[in-house]
Amino acid sequence: MIIRLLSAALAAGFFAAVVVTGLELTLTSPLIVAAERYEQAEPSHQADRALPIVLAHAGHDHTAPDAAPEWQPGAGLPRMAFTGLATLVGAVGYALLLGAVMLACGREPTPQVALAFAVAGFASVALAPGLGLPPELPGSEAAPLAVRQAWWVMTAAATAMGLYLIAVRRTLIAILGGLVLIIAPHVVGAPQAPEGASALPAALAAQFAARSLAISFVFWMLLGLGLGRAWQVFGRETARGTARA
């Protein structure tokens, strides 16, 4: 079962990553590159602030020109290749989690079941965190990175747990608890961006947010379908191997 799960997750992650990398490169990467022109013109960017974790961005080409040069993929093809690689790693990671959750819930990852769990995955890591922290372009104003990451992780975990209680446990008390878990992060509220005039055009940001969510949806559906299908294919091969042995 271990080999079958790892193989299925690899195959599903690769399948989803190939399609989604194409979507990213055509739909969102051009918007990110366009937004970086505005970010360059904005000296008060997060990267200049004191939080050490935010320094992750210090070496980027759109920070102060006198910042120490840090490794980054070259513009054009290398950057696209690394976007593809990151998408592949992320897709395999999500596929592994999706498979782990289904097995932990005692469900056979058929394409139908995997698709249903993938909808929950989309709701947990794209939709729910996106309600408080909409997908944003470089150069938009935002709260400190560590605070947003913490809220993001807690919201994703609470939503996933809430959906589990509602859809898998299905008792009255579980459903009520699940609803509380799903709603609570939004009642607490996402870290607010400081008031500030970003030079970024609102239309660009809005288009990016919509495209990002659409790509996430496609990503999760492909991940679910791919994982369910791959699970069946690798199961048949395992069965044949067992029969031969």
Add this chain to the structure above:
Amino acid sequence: MTTSTLAPVAVGTRASERPVAVALAAFLGLGLLFMVGFSPAIAFHNAAHDFRHTQNFPCH
């Protein structure tokens, strides 16, 4: 216990494999996601930059 009592998943497999498979996949999956989505290392950030933005990981 040769078959799973939870679901027909484990037909022909050992049920004791399930917790190991779940733990291993969860650990690997979270590790990979931390690397591309949250790792503060500059090289990881820059390499995964466009992916992080598109998949709505907090970035910057």
